[in-house]
Amino acid sequence: MANGICIFAEYYNGKIEPVTAELITAAHFIKETTGEKIQLIVVAKDCDQLVKQLEPAGADEVYAVETKRDCIFQDDALSSVITDMIRKIEPSSVLIPATPMGRSIFSRVASKLGCGLTADCTEVLTAKREDGTFYIKQNKPSFGENVFVTIETKPGIYPQMMTIRQGVYTAYEGETDAVKVTYLENIEIPASKLEVVEVVPARNDTNSILASETVVVGGRGAEEEEDFALLKAFAEKLDAAIGGTRPLADSGKIPFQNQIGQTGFTIRPRICISIGVSGAIQHTEGIKDTKLFVAINTDENAAIFNVADYGIVGDMKELLEAYLS
Ligand SMILES: Cc1cc2nc3c(=O)[nH]c(=O)nc-3n(C[C@H](O)[C@H](O)[C@H](O)COP(=O)(O)OP(=O)(O)OC[C@H]3O[C@@H](n4cnc5c(N)ncnc54)[C@H](O)[C@@H]3O)c2cc1C
Secondary structure, three states: OOOOEEEEOOEEOOEEOOHHHHHHHHHHHHHHHHOOOEEEEEEEOOHHHHHHHHHHHOOOEEEEEEOOOOOOOOHHHHHHHHHHHHHHHOOOEEEEEOOHHHHHHHHHHHHHHOOOOEEEEOEEEEEEOOOOOEEEEEEEEEOOOOEEEEEOOOOOOOOEEEEEOOOOOOOOOOOOOOOEEEEOOOOOOOOOOOOOOOOOOOOOOOOOOOOOOEEEEEOHHHOOHHHHHHHHHHHHHHOOEEEEOHHHHHOOOOOHHHEEOOOOEOEOOOEEEEEOOOOOHHHHOOEOOOOEEEEEEOOOOOOHHHHOOEEEEOOHHHHHHHHHO
């Protein structure tokens, strides 16, 4: 009988990735209803120090496979190992970070296990069937990000597997009970067809809306060339990243990875300054835990003022020109 909420613990350079803690929060929401154990899985050459990092993370069990060689980025081999692990653990669900690594490995795992894989969930909810079994409602934007859909894995098919977008859950900070650690033996680490020639660390992008403490968010009210140039100069002065609403991403003013909202990204900056944004729920859903939220809009009835701490009713052009002069 499938049981357990399993999480793939991704790591890089000997450190567990912060997204693991976010998935542990999601797992705790599921556990509140189903009462299942939260299980972390990790596959690595030097497993011990990764297991040590996972022990206080908030799960009930850690399952590890120690590989003799470094398998990082050898997704063909890793997917085979993880498939065998899941067959042994038999969880009812697997939560995977929607990162390039998570997507690449688990599309292969899903194929090997013959189960589905929902990509890029922004919310996971539990529900009960008439026969008393629980299942997970996997909510995600779809059809060109224009609608929200709920995906359910067919009854009787386990595990329910889903990748979850980074940033939609906060990192788990609750208590950790005694954790049971199991090193799984007798799992074959197959040869890989991939040879890793060089690992180049990702650029630390200080302009990332996910990393910056201050984010200036532009909306359609700041879309005109001249207005957007002002917004950029303002952001530069504050050393802030620039995010935007969906219309700005659609028009190419900002790249998609800087779109904030239900079908974009979720940000948690310390300071958010919103300029020419009406405040549609699909947008404001993507701004969480901000300590200071300031909004500028010409329309005193704009919905953005309902979520902002401080609102300035005025023309962004006049205000920014005055500030920058
Ligand atoms: C399924 C679905 C998913 C969606 N996902 C997202 C998403 O992820 N992110 C997202 O942003 N949107 C999303 N949307 C779109 C969302 O509903 C809104 O249409 C969008 O957020 C509006 O963008 P906006 O505020 O820039 O534009 P508008 O709604 O047009 O607002 C522009 C604002 O600028 C103000 N303004 C105009 N001129 C000035 C000026 N000179 N100075 C100051 N203020 C000025 C206006 O008063 C107005 O309030 C989604 C919609 C759907 C249906």
